[in-house]
Amino acid sequence: MLLALATDTVLSDPGPRPRFAWLSLDALTVDPRYQRDIETERSRANIRQIAAAFVWTKFQPVTVCATATAGAYAVIDGQHRVAAARLRPDIPQIPCWIVAAPELRGQARAFVGINRDRVTITPIQMHHAAVAAGDPDALHLAEICARTDIEIPRHQISSGQLSVKQTLALATLRKALAQHGDGPVMAALTLLRAAWPETPAQLRGALIAGAVAFFVQHKGREIDRDRLARALAETSAADLEEQARALRTAFGGQAVLALRQILTRMHNKGLREERRLPEV
Numbered sequence: 001m002l003l004a005l006a007t008d009t010v011l012s013d014p015g016p017r018p019r020f021a022w023l024s025l026d027a028l029t030v031d032p033r034y035q036r037d038i039e040t041e042r043s044r045a046n047i048r049q050i051a052a053a054f055v056w057t058k059f060q061p062v063t064v065c066a067t068a069t070a071g072a073y074a075v076i077d078g079q080h081r082v083a084a085a086r087l088r089p090d091i092p093q094i095p096c097w098i099v100a101a102p103e104l105r106g107q108a109r110a111f112v113g114i115n116r117d118r119v120t121i122t123p124i125q126m127h128h129a130a131v132a133a134g135d136p137d138a139l140h141l142a143e144i145c146a147r148t149d150i151e152i153p154r155h156q157i158s159s160g161q162l163s164v165k166q167t168l169a170l171a172t173l174r175k176a177l178a179q180h181g182d183g184p185v186m187a188a189l190t191l192l193r194a195a196w197p198e199t200p201a202q203l204r205g206a207l208i209a210g211a212v213a214f215f216v217q218h219k220g221r222e223i224d225r226d227r228l229a230r231a232l233a234e235t236s237a238a239d240l241e242e243q244a245r246a247l248r249t250a251f252g253g254q255a256v257l258a259l260r261q262i263l264t265r266m267h268n269k270g271l272r273e274e275r276r277l278p279e280v
Helices: 041-051 079-086 103-119 124-133 136-147 168-179 182-195 205-217 224-231 237-251 255-267
Strands: 019-024 061-065 073-078 093-099
Touching: 061 103, 073 079, 073 093, 073 103, 079 093, 079 103, 079 124, 079 182, 124 136, 136 182, 136 205, 168 205, 182 205, 182 224, 182 237, 205 237, 205 255, 237 255
Parallel strands: 061 093
Antiparallel strands: 019 093, 061 073
């Protein structure tokens, strides 16, 4: 799809062209009047991580501007990258994008504009990029989804736009795989797909977590999965979550445990005593 501006669009003045240069770290300064504080433990940890894993292919040029002091440049964007480079004795210079903003107000406006207009990468976009990059965890999750007929959308969308196979529960799936392994996760996803093969937006994070907990709790026991899928098909994920909210006080406020109990009761309904799963 080709993009084009409307014919009556008023174009902004782009201003002076920036220039590119490799600058010494000693020439870079930070003005605390508009820059963020990097003295928090979270920032320090981030800086140490950048420094330890530093590779040029991941390093974007820092945005700076010349100051009133000859040979000195104020950092507008990239303070954490500068701090990380300073921890490395093998990196005396870094690539910089030098813009024209010699006054404090211009520097602060540039800082706000860069951070306000920046397009944040969503976890879903990051997941697909990690798959393309060959990240083992991302590839593993992609394999689990493929084997259970589940899809993670290519882009962030609303739940109302989901197809019958799609889920936004990326964090839930990652956590479940890390805690319980492939078996319970695949069993849960297969169950939910069987229950609602033509109904979109049923693969919700809370219900996936509850279904995983169900299979973890009853591991090694005989589970009538087809029967449970038919019972689930008569309701919806939203209704099950509403039922769970009513039960949460009995389970210390944990929705996962409440949903696990609901699934167990649905499985047991109408079964002979010897075939029932323990309702704990």
